[in-house]
Amino acid sequence: MSRLVVVSNRVGPLRGATKAGGLAVALADALRTRRGLWFGWSGEVRDGPQGHEVQAQSLGGVTRAVIDLTSTEHDDYYNGFANRCLWPLFHFRLDLATFDRRYYEGYQRANQRFAQALTPLLRDDDLIWVHDYHLLPFGETLRDMGARQRLGFFLHIPWPVREILTALPHHEHLVRALFSYDLVGFQTEADLLRFQDYVLREAGGSQRGNRLYAYGRSVIAQAYPIGIDTDQFATLAASDEAGHEAAKLKAAIFDRTQIVGVDRLDYTKGLPERFQAYEKLLELYPEAHGQVSFLQIAPTSRGEVQEYIDIRHQLDALAGHINGRFAQLDWTPLRYINRAITRRQLAGIYRASRIGLVTPLRDGMNLVAKEYVAAQDPDNPGVLVLSRFAGSAKQMAAALIVNPYDPVGVAEAIETARHMPLAQRRDRHRALMHELRRSDVASWSQNFLTALDHAVAAVPPGVPAIEEAAG
Numbered sequence: 033m034s035r036l037v038v039v040s041n042r043v044g045p046l047r048g049a050t051k052a053g054g055l056a057v058a059l060a061d062a063l064r065t066r067r068g069l070w071f072g073w074s075g076e077v078r079d080g081p082q083g084h085e086v087q088a089q090s091l092g093g094v095t096r097a098v099i100d101l102t103s104t105e106h107d108d109y110y111n112g113f114a115n116r117c118l119w120p121l122f123h124f125r126l127d128l129a130t131f132d133r134r135y136y137e138g139y140q141r142a143n144q145r146f147a148q149a150l151t152p153l154l155r156d157d158d159l160i161w162v163h164d165y166h167l168l169p170f171g172e173t174l175r176d177m178g179a180r181q182r183l184g185f186f187l188h189i190p191w192p193v194r195e196i197l198t199a200l201p202h203h204e205h206l207v208r209a210l211f212s213y214d215l216v217g218f219q220t221e222a223d224l225l226r227f228q229d230y231v232l233r234e235a236g237g238s239q240r241g242n243r244l245y246a247y248g249r250s251v252i253a254q255a256y257p258i259g260i261d262t263d264q265f266a267t268l269a270a271s272d273e274a275g276h277e278a279a280k281l282k283a284a285i286f287d288r289t290q291i292v293g294v295d296r297l298d299y300t301k302g303l304p305e306r307f308q309a310y311e312k313l314l315e316l317y318p319e320a321h322g323q324v325s326f327l328q329i330a331p332t333s334r335g336e337v338q339e340y341i342d343i344r345h346q347l348d349a350l351a352g353h354i355n356g357r358f359a360q361l362d363w364t365p366l367r368y369i370n371r372a373i374t375r376r377q378l379a380g381i382y383r384a385s386r387i388g389l390v391t392p393l394r395d396g397m398n399l400v401a402k403e404y405v406a407a408q409d410p411d412n413p414g415v416l417v418l419s420r421f422a423g424s425a426k427q428m429a430a431a432l433i434v435n436p437y438d439p440v441g442v443a444e445a446i447e448t449a450r451h452m453p454l455a456q457r458r459d460r461h462r463a464l465m466h467e468l469r470r471s472d473v474a475s476w477s478q479n480f481l482t483a484l485d486h487a488v489a490a491v492p493p494g495v496p497a498i499e500e501a502a503g
């Protein structure tokens with residue numbers, strides 16, 4: 033079996049699985065099986081020669097190798113091109129995207145520095161799996177440096193529609209770079225279709241089965257929806273420690289119906305719209321006053337980026353407005369916590385909540401929706417209210433699917449969830465769990481790696497020319 037090399041902007045810890053989250057657990061498992069290497073950014077910003085060194089550490093056959101970012105790289109590559117340009121654009125928010133040539137150059141340079149640092153660590157028969165929008169050109173850069181290994185890429189965020197993507201001055205370079213990989217994976221069929229649409233209509237490429245031809249190259253493109261560690265998370269939620277967390281929460285709200293939202297504080301998550309939908313619920317259903325309690329956990333994310341500073345101010349104001357308008361001496365309708373909660377605490381909070389509100393305006397997958405369901409007590413489960421624009425919605429049709437732009441529709445769904453009979457809650461939960469078990473995070477990484485194992489690196493001889501295949 034080839035060694036696995038995972039490359040991602042953020043590198044998970046080699047220990048502390050319950051803190052790390054599903055993705056880190058899944059990748060760490062695959063890395064352990066293949067005695068692999070995980071390479072990326074340390075999470076530290078440091079100027080000067082020290083930051084250029086690779087810091088490596090091994091545990092249980094897995095090596096974690098990281099480099100620091102300089103402050104310029106952090107500004108231009110991470111905060112700049114990745115999070116002020118690609119992130120909004122790929123989430124259909126052209127209005128929030130900043131196109132700055134300096135950011136693009138910083139992004140290319142950071143990808144080159146990552147590739148330069150990784151190259152000496154590579155072996156000829158490695159299987160290399162690159163993750164996410166920070167590293168779109170990484171495969172091409174690595175190939176230019178002579179890498180001949182099988183190279184896979186997985187995009188964790190949505191692929192945008194062609195009309196939006198083509199507004200990006202460098203769209204062609206970035207899409208062309210994806211053709212240096214052997215396999216490109218997306219979260220959903222809808223993302224895959226939008227990628228194919230770009231290749232066929234904008235790049236003048238062609239398609240045969242799941243192989244796309246363009247720019248004189250070819251790549252296999254497929255959807256691989258990411259899952260969670262379903263059974264492990266369900267076990268964690270049923271543990272004594274999580275139970276303690278759940279009991280604390282119930283005592284704090286005097287057994288009112290708990291509604292919960294858990295999101296990084298990001299404008300893609302639809303938080304102002306969600307707060308407004310909750311306000312609408314209180315407006316339309318006065319009998320709910322004093323009976324419900326909404327807890328929103330929203331740790332600050334990418335806090336140096338202006339658009340994230342703005343959304344934080346907007347939420348602070350909305351939370352104050354809703355509580356000011358509806359609170360009573362013995363009832364606070366909305367509790368808003370602006371810091372991160374551990375996975376173990378989250379498991380208990382999910383389990384104690386009758387309604388899980390997951391209403392992003394656009395989301396690659398949304399693991400919180402899956403965790404909320406996995407954490408429920410199967411005998412008395414809560415109800416998931418889920419945005420149709422989350423990647424997870426297709427696999428989770430047994431949730432109450434809503435349009436996050438429609439506050440009345442979301443308020444009505446909350447009201448439906450509040451009164452849903454036990455038998456219906458159980459049926460929905462059973463259907464959702466069946467799918468979450470079938471497509472968990474271990475099968476996600478296995479499916480991707482098996483396909484990459486079998487992917488052919490170059491266009492094989494005898495493959496038809498582009499025009500011929502198109503005809």
Ligand SMILES: O=P(O)(O)OC[C@H]1O[C@H](O[C@H]2O[C@H](CO)[C@@H](O)[C@H](O)[C@H]2O)[C@H](O)[C@@H](O)[C@@H]1O
Binds near residue numbers: 042164334396397
């Ligand atoms: O690394 P950060 O800038 O702090 O951001 C955290 C991560 O956010 C994004 O997550 C995405 O991946 C999830 C798992 O596939 C998916 O469920 C979610 O819908 C996506 O938004 C980002 O893509 C990661 O690279 C970041 O590390």
Ligand SMILES: O=c1ccn([C@@H]2O[C@H](COP(=O)(O)OP(=O)(O)O)[C@@H](O)[C@H]2O)c(=O)[nH]1
Binds near residue numbers: 331
């Ligand atoms: O306070 C928090 C908030 C979120 N999370 C975790 O962060 C992940 C968020 O993933 P998701 O796919 O929902 O969205 P993303 O933040 O990756 O866009 C989930 O595993 C959550 O359990 C956490 O551990 N603590």
